[in-house]
Amino acid sequence: MRIAYFSPMPPESSGIADYSALLVPALRRHVELTVVRRGTKRPPRGADLSVYHIGNNPDAHGWILDALRRAPGAVILHDFVLHHLVAGVTIGRGNGHGYLDAMEREHGVVGRLLAHGVLDKRLPPLWEARPEDFPLAREVLALAKGLVVHSRYVADHARAAGYEGPVVHVPHPAWPAPDVAPADVGGDPLIGSFGNVNLSKRVPQLLEAFARVRAEHRGARLLLVGATSPGFDLERRLQRLGLGTDGIVREGYVDERRLWALMAACDIHVSLRSPTMGETSGTAIRALALGKPLVVSNTGWFAELPKGVALKVGIGEHEVDDLATALRLLARRPDVRAAMGEAASALARGPHDLGKIAERQAAAFERIAGGAAVADSVLHEVSEAAAGVGIAAGSAEASEIARRLSEVDLGG
Amino acid sequence: MRIAVLRPQVPFARGGVEIFTDELVAELRARGHDADLVSVPFKWYPGARVLTQAFLWRMLDLDEADGRPIEMVIATKFPSYVVRHREKRVWLVHQFRQAYELDGTELGQFGEAPEDRALRRQLQELDRIALGEATRLFATSQNVAGRLARSTDLVAEVLPHPPQQLPYRTGASEGFVLSASRLDRAKRIDLLLEGAALHTGFDVVVVSDGPDRERLEGIARARGLDGRIRFEGRVTADRLAELYATCSSVYYAPVDEDFGMGPYEAFRSGKPVITTTDAGGPLDVVHDRRTGLVVEPTAAAVGAAAAWLHAHEAEAAELGGAGKALADEVTWDRAIARLLA
Numbered sequence: 001m002r003i004a005y006f007s008p009m010p011p012e013s014s015g016i017a018d019y020s021a022l023l024v025p026a027l028r029r030h031v032e033l034t035v036v037r038r039g040t041k042r043p044p045r046g047a048d049l050s051v052y053h054i055g056n057n058p059d060a061h062g063w064i065l066d067a068l069r070r071a072p073g074a075v076i077l078h079d080f081v082l083h084h085l086v087a088g089v090t091i092g093r094g095n096g097h098g099y100l101d102a103m104e105r106e107h108g109v110v111g112r113l114l115a116h117g118v119l120d121k122r123l124p125p126l127w128e129a130r131p132e133d134f135p136l137a138r139e140v141l142a143l144a145k146g147l148v149v150h151s152r153y154v155a156d157h158a159r160a161a162g163y164e165g166p167v168v169h170v171p172h173p174a175w176p177a178p179d180v181a182p183a184d185v186g187g188d189p190l191i192g193s194f195g196n197v198n199l200s201k202r203v204p205q206l207l208e209a210f211a212r213v214r215a216e217h218r219g220a221r222l223l224l225v226g227a228t229s230p231g232f233d234l235e236r237r238l239q240r241l242g243l244g245t246d247g248i249v250r251e252g253y254v255d256e257r258r259l260w261a262l263m264a265a266c267d268i269h270v271s272l273r274s275p276t277m278g279e280t281s282g283t284a285i286r287a288l289a290l291g292k293p294l295v296v297s298n299t300g301w302f303a304e305l306p307k308g309v310a311l312k313v314g315i316g317e318h319e320v321d322d323l324a325t326a327l328r329l330l331a332r333r334p335d336v337r338a339a340m341g342e343a344a345s346a347l348a349r350g351p352h353d354l355g356k357i358a359e360r361q362a363a364a365f366e367r368i369a370g371g372a373a374v375a376d377s378v379l380h381e382v383s384e385a386a387a388g389v390g391i392a393a394g395s396a397e398a399s400e401i402a403r404r405l406s407e408v409d410l411g412g
Numbered sequence: 413m414r415i416a417v418l419r420p421q422v423p424f425a426r427g428g429v430e431i432f433t434d435e436l437v438a439e440l441r442a443r444g445h446d447a448d449l450v451s452v453p454f455k456w457y458p459g460a461r462v463l464t465q466a467f468l469w470r471m472l473d474l475d476e477a478d479g480r481p482i483e484m485v486i487a488t489k490f491p492s493y494v495v496r497h498r499e500k501r502v503w504l505v506h507q508f509r510q511a512y513e514l515d516g517t518e519l520g521q522f523g524e525a526p527e528d529r530a531l532r533r534q535l536q537e538l539d540r541i542a543l544g545e546a547t548r549l550f551a552t553s554q555n556v557a558g559r560l561a562r563s564t565d566l567v568a569e570v571l572p573h574p575p576q577q578l579p580y581r582t583g584a585s586e587g588f589v590l591s592a593s594r595l596d597r598a599k600r601i602d603l604l605l606e607g608a609a610l611h612t613g614f615d616v617v618v619v620s621d622g623p624d625r626e627r628l629e630g631i632a633r634a635r636g637l638d639g640r641i642r643f644e645g646r647v648t649a650d651r652l653a654e655l656y657a658t659c660s661s662v663y664y665a666p667v668d669e670d671f672g673m674g675p676y677e678a679f680r681s682g683k684p685v686i687t688t689t690d691a692g693g694p695l696d697v698v699h700d701r702r703t704g705l706v707v708e709p710t711a712a713a714v715g716a717a718a719a720w721l722h723a724h725e726a727e728a729a730e731l732g733g734a735g736k737a738l739a740d741e742v743t744w745d746r747a748i749a750r751l752l753a
Binding site (some may be wrong): 001048049363366367369370371373374377378381382385401404405407408409410 | 459460461463464467470471494496524525526527528529530531532533534536537538541542
């Protein structure tokens with residue numbers, strides 16, 4: 001089957017570009033796949049199915065949404081909350097009316113009024129202040145012939161938004177852990193947090209919790225890797241908490257090799273998030289591949305990780321307390337870290353195995369491309385046979401047939 | 413216990429699964445169970461017919477029969493395990509192989525059109541759902557269990573079943589290699605015939621029948637093997653047991669076979685088995701130079717193995733004896749005890 005594949009690709013700096021770079025070679029063992037050039041508006045001639053990677057970043061996905069509008073296809077929905085994407089392809093292109101319309105389509109007159117408030121700068125941007133309340137995913141859902149998602153969270157939200165097409169849950173593939181020497185960072189233990197340093201990664205809470213842990217574990221160090229988001233005053237926060245350079249190790253954006261070396265050096269990985277857009281964390285997946293214990297937020301995809309690989313911390317009032325408790329436990333119990341690390345490796349080698357994921361994703365594409373025709377054939381033949389013996393639509397017998405068909409995913 | 417053994421039936425065809433399920437019912441009855449066979453015709457083409465025919469099983473109500481509960485069903489091969497039952501045990505003979513390892517080969521069924529691709533995937537999904545419902549899941553061989561794990565992530569316990577009942581005995585070798593497989597291309601009897609053309613000293617007896625018979629007879633004629641190859645067609649149980657008892661070795665080398673009763677029948681007769689490295693299920697019990705010879709799937713290698721076993725009677729008897737000890741462990745008592753536990 002021929003697939004036209006719309007995705008950001010390296011050297012674009014995007015987690016989804018990394019994801020596609022990992023997956024495309026494995027997918028090509030199952031399907032004939034053409035990665036279209038950035039900016040392509042239509043699928044190449046002869047494609048059986050177009051596959052669109054949709055995420056929340058308008059720079060990476062705006063052109064892909066444009067193409068999806070021209071030729072519906074399968075959507076790999078990386079984030080359920082797409083407000084930032086929609087704002088980018090409307091307001092970001094000087095089309096404020098488009099934003100008003102999008103908000104009205106999904107949230108009625110109230111949505112339109114709120115959008116006016118944003119355009120008039122009377123309200124803070126909703127994609128920053130309340131994105132989860134206004135996900136703006138419906139246009140993408142309406143265009144999708146089928147969805148591939150990485151989490152039950154996104155699947156459930158798509159269904160709750162009224163999506164009736166096929167939704168296939170295919171976990172994020174794990175990278176094979178590279179043969180890389182751990183960076184010489186120090187720390188006993190070394191706790192790592194990777195990704196942008198900002199509020200939604202819960203860095204303030206992490207710093208507070210770490211300060212408490214360090215009061216008891218003087219050798220502990222916290223490694224923060226990633227760019228600091230504009231407006232986030234890391235230095236001031238560190239000063240306030242009395243965290244100096246002996247406790248905090250800071251690196252900005254790093255290349256892939258350095259990233260793996262730093263990740264390999266960590267004893268504990270922290271991957272926190274709130275609000276969540278429904279995304280899967282590429283760095284958390286890398287931590288699994290390295291066999292590292294995780295501490296995560298108990299939300300979205302993160303909440304779906306098996307208990308054995310991650311300690312989960314609720315968002316809210318007790319977040320710092322719970323986070324400190326989790327870090328303390330892992331700091332003083334190398335045996336627990338080791339057991340969690342083994343479970344993480346097993347998870348990466350099992351359900352997140354690249355070969356298996358590629359097979360499942362190819363299966364999803366094939367079902368999305370031809371599944372409706374198969375379902376039609378089955379339903380036609382079954383209903384014809386039923387009608388032939390006098391079973392009328394809507395009868396108890398017809399309902400039972402429909403129920404049985406549904407049980408084995410044959411429609412009905 | 414009241415038990416229904418489930419068997420899809422291709423009308424007018426009879427093979428290993430039919431023998432196996434008939435014997436399973438008889439053995440269950442012999443142990444005091446109220447067992448019966450439930451059979452539904454199966455046709456797997458054209459197009460989506462394979463799904464609608466599989467779906468027939470889903471509509472069966474086997475919770476009870478004639479007012480009395482059926483406590484357990486034992487499904488065997490696709491699509492019998494699509495049935496619903498609170499105590500669904502599956503003793504898997506094979507899945508619908510065209511949707512798996514045979515896809516893209518000359519034995520495959522599905523083309524490259526999106527509808528064909530989707531149909532294949534739908535069958536895989538049906539397997540995941542239906543087999544996932546099993547209260548216990550067994551596979552007749554490691555090969556079947558391995559395919560299942562690779563395709564669905566479901567784990568099956570390997571539970572081989574005894575071969576068909578014959579008056580097995582061990583006799584002196586009369587210098588021929590026996591092939592008792594159905595005459596079908598996938599059984600690769602041509603490798604044995606071509607091997608016989610390359611190596612002298614042994615004869616070949618081919619029993620059974622099938623669509624490949626004419627071609628195989630043509631090969632025998634073309635290679636000038638008329639005096640050394642004998643096609644006996646279908647034979648009685650007594651005759652088959654006699655042939656097993658008096659052969660020098662048994663050839664059994666299908667491509668990626670599910671289970672294969674051939675080696676067990678050979679071993680019950682104290683005879684070594686020649687098989688190939690890609691034979692699948694038979695490799696569970698045919699171990700190179702322990703219970704037979706496992707060779708590359710070439711005529712030269714098969715011919716050389718047959719000639720060696722013919723020329724080394726004592727070693728052949730030793731291999732056959734080891735095979736017999738192994739086959740004697742596979743009994744209905746043990747199989748049924750595990751199946752019903």
